[in-house]
Amino acid sequence: MTATDTWSPEQPIVSIRNIRKSFGALEVLKGINMDIMKGEVICIIGPSGSGKSTLIRCINALNDIQEGSIKVEGMEVHRPDLDKLELRKKIGMVFQQYNLFPHKTALENIMMAPVLVMKENKTEVEERARALLKKVRLDGKENAYPGELSGGQQQRVAIARSLAMQPDVMLFDEVTAALDPETVKEVLLTIKELAADGMTCILVTHEMGFAREVADHIYFTDRGVIVEHGTPDTFFDNAQDERTKLFLSQIL
Ligand code: ADP
Ligand code: MG
Numbered sequence: 001m002t003a004t005d006t007w008s009p010e011q012p013i014v015s016i017r018n019i020r021k022s023f024g025a026l027e028v029l030k031g032i033n034m035d036i037m038k039g040e041v042i043c044i045i046g047p048s049g050s051g052k053s054t055l056i057r058c059i060n061a062l063n064d065i066q067e068g069s070i071k072v073e074g075m076e077v078h079r080p081d082l083d084k085l086e087l088r089k090k091i092g093m094v095f096q097q098y099n100l101f102p103h104k105t106a107l108e109n110i111m112m113a114p115v116l117v118m119k120e121n122k123t124e125v126e127e128r129a130r131a132l133l134k135k136v137r138l139d140g141k142e143n144a145y146p147g148e149l150s151g152g153q154q155q156r157v158a159i160a161r162s163l164a165m166q167p168d169v170m171l172f173d174e175v176t177a178a179l180d181p182e183t184v185k186e187v188l189l190t191i192k193e194l195a196a197d198g199m200t201c202i203l204v205t206h207e208m209g210f211a212r213e214v215a216d217h218i219y220f221t222d223r224g225v226i227v228e229h230g231t232p233d234t235f236f237d238n239a240q241d242e243r244t245k246l247f248l249s250q251i252l
Contacts, residue, residue, distance in 0.1 A: 036202065052173070109157055
């Protein structure tokens with residue numbers, strides 16, 4: 001039996017239980033719990049330094065944890081014998097800095113991990129990469145180099161690059177924060193379309209309009225704890241906690 005045999009789609013696709021994470025003496029996550037169902041869009045919002053990036057890096061095993069458990073499709077992420085490739089096939093991640101390879105074309109950037117890391121058939125991967133470029137509305141840009149693309153276009157290539165691994169869950173950490181305002185919209189539209197296709201998405205974002213429109217559930221974090229969470233309507237119209245109210249009054 002493998003670790004994933006016990007998971008079925010009626011159960012949370014991502015299950016986070018009481019995780020604690022410290023950097024040295026600094027405790028950054030102080031007992032976080034979340035259950036995310038397949039196909040849900042989750043937005044994590046909160047002040048800078050509250051632990052949002054650390055939390056999503058823990059989901060993807062880019063950070064270790066000191067206590068608790070994170071399961072993705074029933075597979076415990078934080079265990080010594082974790083198969084990182086297995087995890088990469090389950091979870092994709094997109095960062096604020098898209099970090100495309102500058103000397104590779106858009107198409108080559110998307111094809112790299114499946115071909116070089118996963119040793120997949122190049123012809124099949126190329127077909128998939130072309131379809132993904134179309135999906136992120138960049139057909140025609142197959143042979144463009146990152147330097148020839150706008151920030152928003154590069155970020156959409158980065159999204160396509162993550163999707164090329166055919167993950168079941170996508171993590172987005174402030175992916176529009178470094179973009180010019182006019183290209184933010186096109187990236188948010190791409191994520192919206194992904195969500196509409198049924199992709200499970202966990203986003204850290206300051207785009208409140210997007211969160212309100214697209215999220216199924218919003219979590220508000222402050223100093224390493226989830227202060228409150230709920231549907232967008234309850235969250236934006238009926239926040240209970242003073243810290244949430246203060247944050248919203250500053251940002252909205
Ligand atoms: P957010 O994404 O909400 O702005 P982060 O998760 O990036 O917050 O950071 C939470 C806290 O953890 C901050 O105090 C930050 O300085 C600290 N931190 C993050 N990464 C590291 C690291 N690699 N080493 C030490 N401290 C870190
Ligand atoms: Mg962050």
